[in-house]
Amino acid sequence: QNILFDGAMNLEVSRSLAEGTGPRRLYDFNEYFAHGVQTKEPYILVGALVFKLLGVGVIQAQLPNLLFLVAMCATAFLVTRRLFDAGAGMAVVLVLLATPMMTQYGLNGYGEVPSFAFGLAAIGLLAWPAPITEHFLIKCLVAGVLAGLALTTKTVGAIQVGANGLTL
Numbered sequence: 001q002n003i004l005f006d007g008a009m010n011l012e013v014s015r016s017l018a019e020g021t022g023p024r025r026l027y028d029f030n031e032y033f034a035h036g037v038q039t040k041e042p043y044i045l046v047g048a049l050v051f052k053l054l055g056v057g058v059i060q061a062q063l064p065n066l067l068f069l070v071a072m073c074a075t076a077f078l079v080t081r082r083l084f085d086a087g088a089g090m091a092v093v094l095v096l097l098a099t100p101m102m103t104q105y106g107l108n109g110y111g112e113v114p115s116f117a118f119g120l121a122a123i124g125l126l127a128w129p130a131p132i133t134e135h136f137l138i139k140c141l142v143a144g145v146l147a148g149l150a151l152t153t154k155t156v157g158a159i160q161v162g163a164n165g166l167t168l
Contacts, residue, residue: 003061007109010039011061014047018056039111042118042153043068047109065107065114072096072117079124115153119160122146 003011013023023044047064054060073093081089096102106113122143150157 003108011109017048018051042149043111043114068114068117075121111154115150115157118146119150
């Protein structure tokens, strides 16, 4: 499947970083992280690492999103299994994967799934049923970092930051 314009623009910045020319679009070498690039550092850096290690190609371009998609599904499964059972966890994963447009926005260089993966991990960490112990502060700190990564990746992550606040 071809990568569409917005996703390709995100991956151009990753490629530029991997090649050592800084976080720039390939056709606009004047400014770092150009305004048109809506997906930011947490995704871009993973893409740059993939391109640096494996080179630039169609499979490598899809790999960063695929990794975040797997992380999102694993988190959803683990949280649901903890609250209910493994069957419910698998059902949630199937619903996530069957979401309309998941292949378009779940892959192809878009930042929505990476942002959701970070936000879901933060919510899952805070909503984990456990007594409040000395580790509670560490859990809150890690959840805050994950929520921050969700917000940093895409501004739509602000919704997840609010959900994390309500979870507390």
